[in-house]
Amino acid sequence: MKRFLILQVRPEDSAADSEFEAILRAGGLAEARVERVRLDREPPPDPSALDGYAGIILGGGPGCVSDPPDEKPLVEANIEDGVLSLMPRVCEADIPFMGCCYGMSILAHHLGGNVERGRWSEPVGTARCVVTEAGRVDPLLEGLGLEWTAFVGHKEAAEEPIPGAVVLVGAETCPVQMIRHKSNVYATQFHPEADAAEFELRIRIYRDRGYFPPEDADRLTALCRAADVRVPPRILARFVERHGG
Numbered sequence: 001m002k003r004f005l006i007l008q009v010r011p012e013d014s015a016a017d018s019e020f021e022a023i024l025r026a027g028g029l030a031e032a033r034v035e036r037v038r039l040d041r042e043p044p045p046d047p048s049a050l051d052g053y054a055g056i057i058l059g060g061g062p063g064c065v066s067d068p069p070d071e072k073p074l075v076e077a078n079i080e081d082g083v084l085s086l087m088p089r090v091c092e093a094d095i096p097f098m099g100c101c102y103g104m105s106i107l108a109h110h111l112g113g114n115v116e117r118g119r120w121s122e123p124v125g126t127a128r129c130v131v132t133e134a135g136r137v138d139p140l141l142e143g144l145g146l147e148w149t150a151f152v153g154h155k156e157a158a159e160e161p162i163p164g165a166v167v168l169v170g171a172e173t174c175p176v177q178m179i180r181h182k183s184n185v186y187a188t189q190f191h192p193e194a195d196a197a198e199f200e201l202r203i204r205i206y207r208d209r210g211y212f213p214p215e216d217a218d219r220l221t222a223l224c225r226a227a228d229v230r231v232p233p234r235i236l237a238r239f240v241e242r243h244g245g
Helices: 013-027 047-052 074-084 087-093 102-110 196-205 214-226 231-244
Strands: 004-008 034-038 055-058 097-100 114-131 147-159 165-170 178-181 185-188
Touching (some): 004 231, 013 034, 013 231, 047 087, 055 102, 055 231, 074 102, 087 102, 097 102, 102 114, 102 147, 102 178, 102 185, 114 196, 147 231, 185 231, 196 214
Parallel strands (some): 004 034, 004 055, 055 097
Antiparallel strands (some): 114 147, 165 178
């Protein structure tokens, strides 16, 4: 049985470890069924080896592809280069791929879309997501409802149109919440792996990284604890089920 490749881009150990556990939990994956690569400390796999995986899940992180190259910390620049080196093979071969938050920026940028800071950024918290007509018949979304809540928090976002991609989910606060390229290459702006406890941890870790005013941390934590977020983890579970059985 093929394993899933989990690529992580968070340099903070506590955030990376917790995200890894969240992906396993939401995806219904045993650790023995995955290969974990932390791109802040390891090189990416050779693109020619990607066909050997059941699918690829790319986690989120603090980097922004829209930042000027000369302003990116070296670790974030290296991570971005590493992930982008894989995308030609992923898209050419339609390898099952699920990019979470940072993965939206990566996929949209690779496809030639416009990714910008500010206009559609969303503070840490929740968004009310609406499934598009295309999303209603997508195998990862069909039957999960037309509106639901997801955890979000990002400084940059993709804008339509994205060449070669169809928008599956949108929101008033950010119109591009989930896209698909070809049949198997997906990205979400929301976090399909996260629950309230996971977001509470990230609020603590990233409170001084520009996602929100630090004095809002307690309010945002309470908001996340009160949120009813059920559908996004099912999307990740469906991705795993569809490609890995």
